[in-house]
Amino acid sequence: METITPPPYATETGNFFTWMGTDGICRTITKPAAEIDLESAVENSNIVTALYKNKKFPLLVDSRNIRSMTKEARRHFSTNGRDTKITSMAILVKSPLSRVIGNFFMGINKPQVPTRLFDSESEAAQWLKQYL
Amino acid sequence: MILSGDNISPENSERISTILDVIMSYARLDFSRKTFISGNGDSIDALCAGVNMLGEELESSTLSLREKEQLLKEIHHRVKNNLQIVSSLLNLQSENIKDPAYLNMIVASRNRINSMALVHEMLYASRDLTKIEIGEYIKRLSNNIYLSLSKPDASIHFVYNIEKSYYFEIDKMIPLGLIINEVITNSMKYAFPDNKGSIGIGISDSDGTTTLLISDSGVGFPKGFNLEKDSNLGLQLIKMLTEQLSGKLNINFEGGTSYNIAF
Numbered sequence: 061m062e063t064i065t066p067p068p069y070a071t072e073t074g075n076f077f078t079w080m081g082t083d084g085i086c087r088t089i090t091k092p093a094a095e096i097d098l099e100s101a102v103e104n105s106n107i108v109t110a111l112y113k114n115k116k117f118p119l120l121v122d123s124r125n126i127r128s129m130t131k132e133a134r135r136h137f138s139t140n141g142r143d144t145k146i147t148s149m150a151i152l153v154k155s156p157l158s159r160v161i162g163n164f165f166m167g168i169n170k171p172q173v174p175t176r177l178f179d180s181e182s183e184a185a186q187w188l189k190q191y192l
Numbered sequence: 193m194i195l196s197g198d199n200i201s202p203e204n205s206e207r208i209s210t211i212l213d214v215i216m217s218y219a220r221l222d223f224s225r226k227t228f229i230s231g232n233g234d235s236i237d238a239l240c241a242g243v244n245m246l247g248e249e250l251e252s253s254t255l256s257l258r259e260k261e262q263l264l265k266e267i268h269h270r271v272k273n274n275l276q277i278v279s280s281l282l283n284l285q286s287e288n289i290k291d292p293a294y295l296n297m298i299v300a301s302r303n304r305i306n307s308m309a310l311v312h313e314m315l316y317a318s319r320d321l322t323k324i325e326i327g328e329y330i331k332r333l334s335n336n337i338y339l340s341l342s343k344p345d346a347s348i349h350f351v352y353n354i355e356k357s358y359y360f361e362i363d364k365m366i367p368l369g370l371i372i373n374e375v376i377t378n379s380m381k382y383a384f385p386d387n388k389g390s391i392g393i394g395i396s397d398s399d400g401t402t403t404l405l406i407s408d409s410g411v412g413f414p415k416g417f418n419l420e421k422d423s424n425l426g427l428q429l430i431k432m433l434t435e436q437l438s439g440k441l442n443i444n445f446e447g448g449t450s451y452n453i454a455f
Contacts, residue, residue: 093231127229127231128229128241128244129245130248131245131248131249131252134245155233155234155237155238156233156234156235156237156238157229157233157234157237157238157241158233159238160238160239160241160242160245161241161245164241164242164245164246168245168249
């Protein structure tokens with residue numbers, strides 16, 4: 061599995077590393093066995109929003125190490141009913157567990173921005189470029 | 193429940209068993225249990241995560257449904273209470289009225305209001321809050337009207353011919369209740385000069401049509417009565433409400449009076 065290594069300037073929170081890539085795509089990766097609740101989700105989206113500088117941007121989420129995500133966190137990440145600075149979302153999944161969580165999120169919570177699941181970072185980044 | 197198979201290790205068999213137990217809890221609308229995600233990211237962990245998330249969503253939907261049911265119950269309760277307040281106000285007002293004609297009008301209005309209040313009372317006590325069983329409604333309504341209109345020495349009996357349960361929603365029950373109220377009231381007021389007799393109420397269905405039949409053993413309509421010209425408010429209401437049900441009204445004057453309403 062290709063891994064994404066956070067750069068030294070990435071912001072670290074309880075469950076995530078988040079940074080703006082040089083290609084204009086924001087990246088956020090979950091730490092191993094991350095259990096995401098609402099507090100953790102809000103903390104993450106605040107970090108993402110703080111990267112906004114006059115132009116909305118696409119977001120690449122590496123959820124391959126996720127262990128669980130609560131209903132409240134899923135609703136929050138769907139960005140429905142709240143202001144968001146992201147134009148689109150690509151979610152990296154690999155293990156059966158991350159696939160189920162990703163598919164559940166997509167199917168039940170229906171994010172308000174274009175969102176797709178990928179198992180390759182390069183394909184995800186390629187897809188996100190159209191939303192730069 | 194234990195699953196076994198050549199390809200399932202005892203450990204995984206135990207994990208799957210736990211998942212099935214949790215699913216059964218959800219089927220009983222008990223959402224307190226969750227499956228355990230081991231963290232090794234395998235297919236069983238994926239199944240666990242899916243079941244847990246499904247449980248969370250189901251719990252949320254169930255709570256929302258229960259809240260809506262509670263709200264609907266509350267609305268029916270309040271409508272019933274408000275109608276009863278109107279009925280009580282009419283009662284209070286009638287205490288100062290001496291003219292029997294006005295008094296009759298107030299009693300008739302009060303009974304019409306009570307027939308609607310009974311629909312709401314039965315709706316909030318019903319299981320699904322949308323339909324009520326008309327047989328029970330007819331029995332309660334006819335008893336209420338009897339208590340309201342019968343004279344002390346009266347001997348008027350109700351004969352019910354309702355062989356099975358018929359459930360109707362509020363849009364049908366309100367007009368049906370008012371029709372039944374008017375017909376029984378007419379019989380109680382005019383059919384039995386000697387205060388003796390019987391009123392039969394039946395409901396049946398055939399080929400998608402439901403028929404309400406109310407008949408009395410009384411004296412019938414006065415000679416020369418013209419249904420179009422001489423109808424009182426009660427009869428006009430019966431005709432109007434039958435139209436509201438998209439039904440057909442047939443009144444027969446032989447051997448008493450009978451009202452046949454097919455809808």
